[in-house]
Amino acid sequence: MDVSKAAVFIGPQKPFEIQEFPVPEVGPGAVLVKMQMAAVCGSDVHKWHDPKSKGPIIMGHENVGLVAQIGRGIAEDAIGQQLKEGDRIVFRAAPCGRCYDCTVGLSCHVTPHYGMLPADQAPYLTGGFSEYLYLEPHPWVLKIPDEMSTERALMAVIGNHTVLLGIEKIDGIQLSDTVVVQGAGPIGMGALVQTKVMGAKKVIVIGGPSNRLKLAREIGADEVVDMAEYPTPEARVERVKELTRGIGPDVVVECSGANTAVQEGLEMVRKGGKYLVIGQATDYGQQPINPSLITLKAVRMEGAMASTAPFGYIVRSVEAMNSVVPFPVEKLITHKYPLAGINEAIKVHESYEAMIPVIMPNA
Amino acid sequence: MDVSKAAVFIGPQKPFEIQEFPVPEVGPGAVLVKMQMAAVCGSDVHKWHDPKSKGPIIMGHENVGLVAQIGRGIAEDAIGQQLKEGDRIVFRAAPCGRCYDCTVGLSCHVTPHYGMLPADQAPYLTGGFSEYLYLEPHPWVLKIPDEMSTERALMAVIGNHTVLLGIEKIDGIQLSDTVVVQGAGPIGMGALVQTKVMGAKKVIVIGGPSNRLKLAREIGADEVVDMAEYPTPEARVERVKELTRGIGPDVVVECSGANTAVQEGLEMVRKGGKYLVIGQATDYGQQPINPSLITLKAVRMEGAMASTAPFGYIVRSVEAMNSVVPFPVEKLITHKYPLAGINEAIKVHESYEAMIPVIMPNA
């Protein structure tokens, strides 16, 4: 493994290129990962369109790989399990522990985020759409249980761990909560699965198209509200009220990123309810929102982002996918491509044909 | 229904007597309940033995009944459902809303606790071991969904709602938590069921005898630790460590009431873990406990009692039994008796032959 092929983003709207990079020496504390599966994320697609984006970048930030080589001084993973070559892992750069964000308990911004770094200097191999990925010394690493499929392991670090972080911020699902999930994409599917296994009585997924809602039903949705059938906010709010004894859901989770979603969610949620806002990660500017709903309904709202530390929630998410979640979540990975399929993967993501397309760089 | 038969506690260790009482007029706001099922609770057995107890009492504080007659001015149950004669309900006296306990959010001590009151004056019919039970004006009432068995409804107000209150006090089960339940009685079974449906990865039940542990496995226990096989605290602590990767469980729930249980639980729980203490409701005096475990492990401990308001947790517990809990919890009701079987019911409770014996006063 002297060289590694990678799919490289070279500029907005340009086809990705397959390029070769030298595989670096594995120094003390570093880890070389042989990539197994990397998800194409909505944020990758967004960046590919964004005229402000600059290449070259090896994207791919939701990854499962094998330990190809370990540097001296790494013996264990994050929960104390022995680590050796061949182990399947998920990973992050460790937080620095000394910056402002680390100090106040937010996500470290000093540490590198794999899949989002420029690939124009050594060690180059910084993203998952690549045969190999190089982890700088002393990364955070978690071994995947042998009995678990790579698909489930990947699911744990896509929608599910982000949602879990958010659910912990709203102090968990209370037993028998009624939940509305806005959005039927990968994050919405994570919200559906997590709230179901944490004790929700009824989870209602709002979204589309119908192939996604069909998948939602297969992995546990009690009700779906199809945007095609209920095309207006008013119609959707009314439908949700009908499904919740006129009171509104205890919890709403926004996973759609749509402009009008937050106003709609505030109208749905019951008095004294909770509203978790995960989906509004792209800034589309100001939207019409009625702030008196927050006061008059005494609503609790929480924002949550995937990147926020600590990493305990990744451990929990992986363990849940292995031992707690009974649904066939593997089905959410609808399209698999080799490295060269990256441009096709972007296309099926954009068209909503896929739920989650993945790249399997060594397949 | 001019008279109602009831099984009356007349003094410590004396057989219960079947007596007849006049059924009162149903005044404005009051409700007459035709009892369907009342559980014999460990505290009833305890009170029967306690030399300080004074009769007459109509015991039975875990009850499901039918609305036989409603006084003027009650139209809805606690969640706004229309209430009419024939509806199946669970109930409590409403908190007074103006005493110290109500003010600080504890259980009201001004309001009567049905099943614990002297039965020597009108309206007499204050407990569940009776054909009829009279609810003083403006009680808290919750209608049971038609599709739900009476057994499941009763289970909701036995172990499960108490444990739910406690779990809310420890900020819920976090996804993939490992849980130890100390005690394989009704409260322990509630803790097992609730923690499983709220996202626990592995629930380990410690207790006996083997018939109870068999039931525990049927309703979701991942592992059991039989007191007969592991008779010493040291052996049990070691066994639990083995089952939890040497780290100890994230959460321990004490439901046994045993003298040595709290020290044992503190030894088991992981550093930074949580310890919910529900079982120590009887005062057996001081026990040898090492307080440095609390500091050195940075443990969170919480005590919880069944009676503590508010009643939202009863609603959640009933809804969970109807829609969330997949296990055959009906099996936990192992013995059913008519009113006249009360003395036998006490006996099978004491001998651990029964998990939960119930009285069916109108069967």
Add this chain to the structure above:
Amino acid sequence: MDVSKAAVFIGPQKPFEIQEFPVPEVGPGAVLVKMQMAAVCGSDVHKWHDPKSKGPIIMGHENVGLVAQIGRGIAEDAIGQQLKEGDRIVFRAAPCGRCYDCTVGLSCHVTPHYGMLPADQAPYLTGGFSEYLYLEPHPWVLKIPDEMSTERALMAVIGNHTVLLGIEKIDGIQLSDTVVVQGAGPIGMGALVQTKVMGAKKVIVIGGPSNRLKLAREIGADEVVDMAEYPTPEARVERVKELTRGIGPDVVVECSGANTAVQEGLEMVRKGGKYLVIGQATDYGQQPINPSLITLKAVRMEGAMASTAPFGYIVRSVEAMNSVVPFPVEKLITHKYPLAGINEAIKVHESYEAMIPVIMPNA
């Protein structure tokens, strides 16, 4: 005391009238209150303008009075202190304890809200702008310590208890938090005082006019941002950033009710900060708000309303005014009127000439 004079709202924009009402017999559990001081609240002024409002109403919902007569069966106040004629008290109708709102821990809507009821039938005397006020049987009552001024007691039930409820919803002020209070009215002053005595390092009050900001400084504000000096949202956000090392405040409390306030607060608050929204109690419809700030900053938002139960926060607020708050909060009561001064009191409230005008019905 056969009759009681009261200032009566008879219709939108019409002068209040002084009318006489019969003083009712004090039945079992009821309390007759001789009013000492009742605040004119912004919501009273709002209702006086609102074309949808219907008279007659005896307004006045923030009240301190003396026990004039107690019915049989009331011996103690909410914290167990003996209650007798002549005691100074604050009060509420007790929650019913059995409705949906009580069940889920929200404010009871079955129970009457004194100062907001029609005064067209017995017992008529339902608001604080009256010589006497009649508390229906079994109210929630709290005795005011003898050593405490009536002004401080009243302050405890104006801005302070509402804010305290909100602060508890955001899990309290953390030691050394930097706080921005939006709005320099009575609620804003409550937020200022409460956050200071709970450990805030720096409290910045945004508002006007300058007489209000001068008062704010006297009762503890570390910095003020005068709307006259910083007339645009951009200027105010920049000023707050300057005052918070460029990071933004840990906590923002919205107490202004202004249309643009919530967007402004979201721009100010630091990443991972908290935003308590108390002021948006009037529905002015949708406003331009950028929802991506919630997600990208991982903000926690909470709405809070004065009316939400339980009442423990009133006890805490009164005790704080008596023993914890070192500031001369009495100064916030800037204007005092007899019953006949009600129309003048409304006027000085509207003009911002007053901070808090009060009616002293028996002065």
Add this chain to the structure above:
Amino acid sequence: MDVSKAAVFIGPQKPFEIQEFPVPEVGPGAVLVKMQMAAVCGSDVHKWHDPKSKGPIIMGHENVGLVAQIGRGIAEDAIGQQLKEGDRIVFRAAPCGRCYDCTVGLSCHVTPHYGMLPADQAPYLTGGFSEYLYLEPHPWVLKIPDEMSTERALMAVIGNHTVLLGIEKIDGIQLSDTVVVQGAGPIGMGALVQTKVMGAKKVIVIGGPSNRLKLAREIGADEVVDMAEYPTPEARVERVKELTRGIGPDVVVECSGANTAVQEGLEMVRKGGKYLVIGQATDYGQQPINPSLITLKAVRMEGAMASTAPFGYIVRSVEAMNSVVPFPVEKLITHKYPLAGINEAIKVHESYEAMIPVIMPNA
């Protein structure tokens, strides 16, 4: 500065020796600290007595020093302030960010704890009882504001930051809480100060001798209970009940480390109260404790240790000492010694003559 003198622990009960060590080269990311003030902690005294302790150790883990030299690559402190030679700082080794403890949010055990390491190999200078202390690359560093005394800065990292962590674990002090602090040593004084500035209505300190209680009164205690005057647990519990309207305190903070303290605290705390256990950091084995108090009083207990990450609470503690705490906490530093005074410092700590003795290695 080729060599640094240090006071070295060479074995249990042996006088400390003043030895010289080479000052190391300051590598990239490292920091050389010129020590200003280091506290003698009870745990140092304990270790000095403990027959299992092994020398050589340069003790001193509560430290304030000056930046003598900074390695390449460190530009800012933990809250983004520029860092340069001559700055006064407090510091810690940064957590590793990838071990089990870091992952689940506990204190990192991979990273070194200055003041507790063997001093038998380079870089030797690992504790505060030394002219210089060497911080390994990429430490966590916080600059002390210029206007703040070194004494107050030191206080921030002695009792106060530990207690703050604990108070955050119990969800803060609620406004007007009544608090009992068990123990009148440095940790108890921290608990007194923190709870006062966070809104407690009344703080009662239990302990002795009288010189310590006199200090407690000077820094804010509302009441003291002298062990000499109330020598039995029964007498102290009764006295505390008297001082808390017969109800017991809302919060008890155990800071004494005494064998019987936890049982005593459980007897004192009110029903539904909170009990923070910080003092039980030395394991004296099992003590007689009544576990039914936990259940029957529905008590919340929390253990807390100084070492537990994250470090945000150190920032808050320093800021509070600078801007929030009005009390003359400097007085708690009762004895100051040069390096050579270390043996005397240990002596006055043991005899309770001192509250906090400090070493000033460069004075």
